[in-house]
Amino acid sequence: MTGEKSTGATDLVIESRVLTKEFRRGRSGRRGRTDSVLRAVDSLTVTIRPGEAVGYIGANGAGKSTTIKMITGILKPSTGSVLTCGLDPMRHRRDLARRIGVVFGQRSQLWWDLPLQESLRILGAIHALPPTRWQRRRDQLVERLDLAAFLDRPVRRLSLGERMRGELAAALLHEPELLILDEPTVGLDVLSKERLRVFLREENQGADGGPPRTMLLTTHDMDDVQRLCPRLIVVDTGRCVYDGDHAGLVARVGANRLLVIDLVDPVQELAGALAGLPVAVERTDDAGLRHTITFAPGEVSAGAVLDRVSAVAAIHDLSLSEPDIEEVVRRLYASSA
Amino acid sequence: MGGAVGQVRQPTALRAFAVLFSAGFRRYATYRRATLAGAFTNTVFGYVRAAVLTTAITGATVGAAVSATATGGGSSAGSGTVAGYTAGQAVTYAWISQGLIASVMLFAWNELALRVRTGDIAVDLARPVDLQWSWLAGDLGRATYLLLPRGGPPVLVGALTTGLLLPHTAWPYLLGGLSTVLAVVVSFAGRFLVNLAAFWLTEVRGLVGAYAGIGAIFGGLLIPLSWFPDWLRVIAWSTPFPAMLQVPVDVLTARVDGATAVRLVVVQLLWATTMLAAGRVMLRLATRKLVVQGG
The missing domain is CATH 3.30.70 (Alpha-Beta Plaits)
Incomplete structure (x- = not known):
């Protein structure tokens, strides 16, 4: 895999060009079928370089999750294009899945009925990690996310904070180049949020001697953004309305x-x-x-x-x-x- | 390294399959009380079905005997037949099919549709494994676990109460084992297709329920297919449902044997491959137009 990286067409982790997604909301009424078009993502052109930590923020319905789905290859853009780790996500969804980690805050990628450690074992097999590499990485994550106390517990019996730590371990087990977090701290108490942020900061800066990990984070929580992301991209109704640092944003809107x-x-x-x-x-x-x-x-x-x-x-x-x-x-x- | 990666891909896919199989097995193994309750229900229904089939056969044969003023008025249930089944064979059919029903899952199943509906399917799609392949692995694990705790009790109770007419050679069990695995695969492939409809319809409960209802009838759960009138039997055998229950039961109990049994298993194999292929096509169409629900 290391050989492939150098042949990548681009050094950018994410590169989108006038990326647009429209949804047709069909409605069959008495006067026949009328289609209204909702432009969830509108001409988004952004680039993200390796090692960056970017906060992708906007109100509900601003198009954040839609963008993430296009970046990960789950959703096809209507027009425009996006390259993730140099790959077309739609065509190389499964190859890409080996190189990115995704945490959907509202969804779980853990096996609900099984102990947390089983999920980590299953994901190791799914990502085809060699046993020694899996063991080393698993132990690191168990220690740094403090999972040992509840590794044996079925995921359905974990608290939200415990589960989110498990979700992060699951997303980072295969040491992805890019970590995408969709509302990772939603619903967490202050202490859990803080621990998660400390961990994410370390991951971004290259914990355990690893390279810096590029991070894209969507959130409603200004604290998340302030603590984790030097760069902000703000979207509203699908359009990028700000791309820059904090001081610039605060100055702009007061x-x-x-x-x-x-x-x-x-x-x-x-x-x-x-x-x-x-x-x-x-x-x-x-x-x-x-x-x-x-x-x-x-x-x-x-x-x-x-x-x-x-x-x-x-x-x-x-x-x-x-x-x-x-x-x-x-x-x-x-x-x- | 490129060549080496290509070579190790196969074993890693198999490793993932094995791990997902075992995850499916253990997911169900965690719910012991549900399994116990299911086994109890399967057994009660087995008893009811065995009693109904016995009554139908003795009633029919006694009726026939009276009208023909036959000799041997004390004719035992086993001496009369309906559509090729003696009472002994019919109760065996009832108990063995009750034993397989949990594994071959001829019930409403909408786990995948729910993941589509809630948008959790996004998580499955963000993994470096084939969606159909990984769900098949989990379903085979599920079926394997349920075979003994859900299938054992009805078969055991049947053997102790009404007795079972089972073959005394190994071959029907070997071929029957293969037939049962294929029945699970066909059943999975069908449920996969129906569940994928959730990509187009937001509400699939009706469809899933109707599918399970038709499956129970055409699969042979209600009564053996040979009891159907000719026209309905033709329709039933043109669907994949007999391959999910009637066929493995017939092969296991040696009701069909020799070339006929092998032919039925080959037909199962054909259903399995065509329906899995159809599932792949449908999945490709679904992901192409995919709208993942929810934020």
Whole structure:
């Protein structure tokens, strides 16, 4: 297999050219059949280089999963083309399957009724891994994903967090060049998400002395993207509306963090205390106990804001929310429309 | 390395087949209580079917005996026949077919259709193995596991209660074993085709149910096919369903033997290959126009 890599026509891991997918929604009504065309992916042209970690984000129905299905050869593009690891995915789906790993967050590739370790054994055979290589890789993943405690348990009895770690082991067992993650952290608690991110970061940077692994991640979770992906591709209704880094995205839409502060004693106005900082403040109840402060993540830290507020009033409680990805995308789309 | 890769491909495909076979076996082995309940049901139904067939034969033969004012009024059930079956042969048919029914799966099966419907089929397609090949491996594993715990009890109860008329030579069992494996393959190939319809129809429960119903009748589960009127028997034998149950039962019990038995097994083989080939064509059409459901 190593011989084939050097003969690859391209050094790009993913290369799409005006990739488009249309679905026909046929409807038989009284006036005969009417077809409406839904363009799920619209003229997507992107390239991803080896070792990159790219966040592919957008609202529900933006075309993320459709794109992934075309990249993996499960879905045929309507027009345009895509090359994955230098291969036409539709024609070489099975060859490609040996070189990429996919985690569909909402689906399982594990054998539901069997212990987790059986899935890893079956996948080893499916990928035709030599026994020694399989053993070494399996042991690495068991250790790094901390699977030992539940290897013997049937997959159906694993918690969601445990199952997702199992899914990652399954997708990475054959050491794919490209790892595609479709909503890998959806439904996980904070701690599980964090562990998964640490692991994925290591994989991307080349854990266990391996080469860096290219990663494409779709998510709704801005934290995932912020922690894992230096590069973002944002799609809306099938179109690429942004391709670049975080700072550029935040600058473009002015996405804000939201800090809600409850004070011990009412204060009518906090604007004075925050003068000079690039923030907006608003009293959100009549009594003056609750105030909402919005600010851009890159421009000022939450700590600086809190310092100023606590200088004039005692803080009883607070909550901080990150820019909501749906909101960012909505604003981005509004700004690019 | 290119040549070496080509050479090792065959053993690795077989290794994957063996591992998927064993996964199918163990998937079913994990559900012991379901297996027990199934075995109980198979046995009860075996008893009912054996009783109904016996009554039909003794009723018919007693009726015939009365109208012919035959001698030997105490004629035992075994002396009369209906469509070539004595009562003893009919109960044997009932018990042996009950023993095979779980393995050859003449019931509604929509596991694959559900994966198409939910979009989980995407996971199967993202693997470097042939979809039909890997599902066949799993189904053969399933059938192998179910043969003893689901098939054993009805056959054993039959042997102890009504008695079974079984051949005393090895050949019918050898050929019958092969016939049973082919019956599972034909059954799988048919279920695979019906389930693939889910790529075009979002709801296949009706189709799957109708298919299983027709299968039970034409496969010979309800009554042996030779009891059918001529026209219906011709129709039944022109379908693959007899190859799923009637044929292995007939071969195992030596109801057919010699060249006839071999011919029936060859016909099974033909059904298996043509239906698997049809499944491949349909799968190719399906994946070409594939719309994976869900996000």
